[in-house]
Amino acid sequence: MHRDNVAEIEIKETSGRRVFVLLVREWRCALDIVRAIAQTYSQQLTKQELLHVAYYCLFFGVGPNSSRMLMMCYLC
Secondary structure (H helix, E strand, C coil): CHHHHHHHCEECCEECCHHHHHHHHHHHHHHHHHHHHHHHCCCCCCHHHHHHHHHHHHHHCCCHHHHHHHHHHHHC
């Protein structure tokens, strides 16, 4: 069942196991952006905090619809 679910995953032209490679790349890009923004605003975030923020950005997305969810995670 897991193989079937993985085979059905699609993001644009990418499908199957390759989607996970794409997601890891996007997460790494988000991590670089979070680090840069934290540095710009002189925020001292731990490695774990940086990883969590980058993951939340990947999972929830960014923009008007996801900002509310990201803010809720930030307040937790």
